[in-house]
Amino acid sequence: MVQLLHNADATDEPPVESSEVDLIHRVAREMRLMSSFSALFSHAVAERVGMPNTDIETMDLLNVLGPMTAGQLAQMTGLSTGATTRLIDRLEHAGLVRRRHDAADRRRVFIEPVYENLSEIGALFAPLAAKLGELWSTFSDADLDTVLRFTVQTRAAIAAENARLRGQAADTPG
Numbered sequence: 760m761v762q763l764l765h766n767a768d769a770t771d772e773p774p775v776e777s778s779e780v781d782l783i784h785r786v787a788r789e790m791r792l793m794s795s796f797s798a799l800f801s802h803a804v805a806e807r808v809g810m811p812n813t814d815i816e817t818m819d820l821l822n823v824l825g826p827m828t829a830g831q832l833a834q835m836t837g838l839s840t841g842a843t844t845r846l847i848d849r850l851e852h853a854g855l856v857r858r859r860h861d862a863a864d865r866r867r868v869f870i871e872p873v874y875e876n877l878s879e880i881g882a883l884f885a886p887l888a889a890k891l892g893e894l895w896s897t898f899s900d901a902d903l904d905t906v907l908r909f910t911v912q913t914r915a916a917i918a919a920e921n922a923r924l925r926g927q928a929a930d931t932p933g
Contacts, residue, residue: 790913804883810853813838817846818855818872818880826859826871837925855880 798812801819805812813836820835821827827835833843847870850856854876861867895903 800887804880807883808880811849814846814850815880818850818877821856821870821872822877826869828867828869832870834922837921 801815802812805815808815817832817836820832824835829840829843829847832838832847833840836843836846838846847856847858850870851858855873856870857873859869859871861869898906
């Protein structure tokens, strides 16, 4: 198995001459760096607006995936139900989410973004989104299909490992 979690120069193993292994190492390195820089960017946004980073990441989940119950949010974030309730309370107090009762089952409550109140946070992400959109538009449809397949499968693997680490069942919406 290809070792991906340490610096390739720090191994006692003899170097492998396989270009495929080298490419896998390069992809793993870039994915780790992308993940780290993405997390650091998100943290900088959180600092700028005076919110905990978990709140920013949770808002991103809600923005991308849409309304979900507190239980779904807890499972996705790995937070306890109590911590999730406090998080939702903070976001609701800030005017970023609202609780909406399910029309079919009034006991069920959805947490949904209040899009009209997200302009300050959105403005901080907008320059990056524009740069990424410009970059991605330089790739062919075939390239983007490959990237999409790669990112969907990678996200599912990360979500499953995160759930395993937290002792939960994996739920990877798409």
